[in-house]
Amino acid sequence: MKIDLSGKVALVTASTGGIGFAIAKGLAESGADVIINGRSAQSVQGAITRLQHDIHGATLYPAIADLSSAAGVEQLLGTLSGVDILVNNAGIYGPQDFYATDDATWENYWQTNVMSGVRLSRALLPAMVEKGWGRVVFISSESACNIPADMIHYGVTKTAQLSLARGLAKFVAGSGVTVNSVLPGPTLSDGFAEMMKDEVAKTGKPLEQLAKEFVMANRPASVIQRAASVEEVANMVVYVCSLQASATSGAALRVDGGVIDDIV
Structure with a gap:
């Protein structure tokens, strides 16, 4: 199978390192123009330099914004046009005792992990629907199903992403736009x-x-x-973003190594 995303523009949030960087690299290797997002000019330029070194001729654009607030998302949207693929990868995590997790922490996780994807999808989906083609992917987690007792606040946001992705897939049904979740372990x-x-x-x-x-x-x-390696997660995401994945929408696709003990 040859995945060719030439002519497509992809935004991968939080793509200066880790899984986000691997996804950006996989999309660029498949021919997409990729918008690299991070919170600082230094991290974004560093990621672009690494990608240009690894992928000859890659077309990459910087997008510096902190997506943990509505203002940060608006800042990012002000620099974008013609996005065909949206990968909502921005997120935070960390263990914390439930009793010690205050409202401010819950709000920070909710804004970063859930509302960033809500805001970007709300802004970018209409143009995809109008064109009759688009891909939206939420990077959730196996913690969406196996809620960790030491990270309940995190697990709740990852479960919310599954609901959001499924609902959006139904909302744009029949449009040529697909919306899916990918669950790394x-x-x-x-x-x-x-x-x-x-x-x-x-x-x-x-x-x-x-x-x-x-x-x-x-x-x-x-x-x-x-x-898993970050490349193994990215491979699933790149496939879901491909033309070949046109019949996959509203799905929660696991790259969890079989951690979730479920046959579905």
């Missing part, structure tokens, strides 16, 4: 590496080994019994 992302850096230094173990131990201790239902 434990992944060797930049965030995971940062979380484990002290353990790497203390034990001398490679990150991949520590990730495997983390999976087996915290996600023992994993079928692959390891963490």
Whole structure:
């Protein structure tokens, strides 16, 4: 299968590192023009430089904005035109005791993980529907189904993304625009590496080994019994954004390594 997204413009939010960067790279390799989003000029330019080094002739655009507020989304939208593919990857996570999670924390997670996608979809979907083609993808998580007891606030936002994506898919039914969710499981992302850096230094173990131990201790239902790579997650996203995926909409597609113990 050859995925060709030439002539398509893709916005990947929070795409300066981790899963977002891998998605941006996969889309650019498939011929799409990609808008790179991050919160600072330095991080955005750094990501663009890395991608230009890896992909000869890639067309990349900077979009500097913090999407945790309506003002930040408006700032981003003011720089955009003609977006065919929207990948809502922006998100935050972190463990916290439920009793200690105050309203401000809940609001920050809700605005960043859910409302950024609501606002961007509301602004960009009409033009996709008018053209008769478009792709919207929400990067959710296996935590949407397996709500973590130590990250309830996070899990709730990831579940909300599934509802949002399914509802939007029905809202634009028959238009040629698809809306889907992708659910990564434990992944060797930049965030995971940062979380484990002290353990790497203390034990001398490679990150991949520590990730495997983390999976087996915290996600023992994993079928692959390891963490996924960011490229493995990105591969699913690139396919969902492709012309070949035109019959897939309203779906929650798992790249969780089989962590969710469900046959559906």
